[in-house]
Amino acid sequence: MNDSSFPAGCFVTGTDTGVGKTRISAALLRRLALQGQRCAGYKPVAAGVSMIDGVPVNEDVQLLRQAGSADVTDAEVGLFQFAMPCAPHIAAALEGRTIDRAAILAGGQALLARNDFVVVEGVGGFRVPLGADWDSSHIACGLGLPVVLVIGLRLGCLNHALLTVEAIQARQLPVAGWVANTVEADMAYRDENLATLQHELRERRQLRCLGVVPWLDDPQPDAVAAHLNDAAWRAAFGPAPAPR
Numbered sequence: 413m414n415d416s417s418f419p420a421g422c423f424v425t426g427t428d429t430g431v432g433k434t435r436i437s438a439a440l441l442r443r444l445a446l447q448g449q450r451c452a453g454y455k456p457v458a459a460g461v462s463m464i465d466g467v468p469v470n471e472d473v474q475l476l477r478q479a480g481s482a483d484v485t486d487a488e489v490g491l492f493q494f495a496m497p498c499a500p501h502i503a504a505a506l507e508g509r510t511i512d513r514a515a516i517l518a519g520g521q522a523l524l525a526r527n528d529f530v531v532v533e534g535v536g537g538f539r540v541p542l543g544a545d546w547d548s549s550h551i552a553c554g555l556g557l558p559v560v561l562v563i564g565l566r567l568g569c570l571n572h573a574l575l576t577v578e579a580i581q582a583r584q585l586p587v588a589g590w591v592a593n594t595v596e597a598d599m600a601y602r603d604e605n606l607a608t609l610q611h612e613l614r615e616r617r618q619l620r621c622l623g624v625v626p627w628l629d630d631p632q633p634d635a636v637a638a639h640l641n642d643a644a645w646r647a648a649f650g651p652a653p654a655p656r
């Protein structure tokens with residue numbers, strides 16, 4: 413759909429599981445939807461489901477579908493959903509299933525073809541094994557999407573952020589930028605960690621900071637989106653199109 417020179421989607425990865433990938437993805441989708449863009453989330457591999465209206469659905473899948481503006485089903489957004497909240501290839505094996513790489517790429521390409529923008533959420537960190545010889549980084553590579561790195565501000569995040577940037581760049585994928593997300597209400601030396609990230613990522617590696625999100629009592633998409641840096645997102649992904 414998007415025929416500009418700007419990317420028509422991004423792959424959202426994180427320094428770890430539970431760092432805010434879904435919250436940031438939902439905020440981005442909400443922002444795009446408010447701009448009049450037809451946008452969809454894609455969470456091709458998700459482990460752990462809850463019963464919603466009698467149907468087992470992964471919470472991330474539901475949040476992403478609701479935040480986007482495209483007419484998509486939970487099954488399209490969450491192609492491979494598994495019951496057990498554990499490493500996805502293990503969750504798949506428990507059900508006698510495998511994760512089909514070609515199907516994931518086809519599902520992503522179909523969404524990219526139908527929408528102005530697609531936000532693809534990875535699973536856990538950047539290199540989570542999904543089969544005997546592939547991992548979650550292959551989804552970003554296969555779809556050729558720039559990567560947004562969500563850094564969960566907690567002890568250890570500096571090392572995880574630098575290792576993840578190295579792994580992304582080793583695959584020749586562009587890093588669209590990074591978001592620092594406050595996942596601990598009272599993290600010790602938060603500002604000092606943030607200053608180190610700015611130095612290491614922005615100043616030394618010229619990687620855009622796309623937002624710094626504080627701890628929020630209720631991290632709903634609108635509340636999170638208020639802390640994204642619009643100018644930085646525009647620089648990475650282009651101006652908003654005219655409303656339809």
Ligand SMILES: Nc1ncnc2c1ncn2[C@@H]1O[C@H](COP(=O)(O)OP(=O)(O)OP(=O)(O)O)[C@@H](O)[C@H]1O
Pocket residue numbers: 426428429430431432433434435436472535536593594595625626627628629630631
């Ligand atoms: N800025 C924030 N303030 C308060 N709570 C937050 C914030 N960001 C995320 N959270 C909470 O942290 C938890 C993890 O966030 P989220 O589900 O977005 O992480 P994730 O990286 O997508 O995790 P997963 O690896 O399971 O997909 C959620 O309960 C979410 O509500």
Ligand SMILES: [Mg+2]
Pocket residue numbers: 433434435472533
């Ligand atoms: Mg998530």
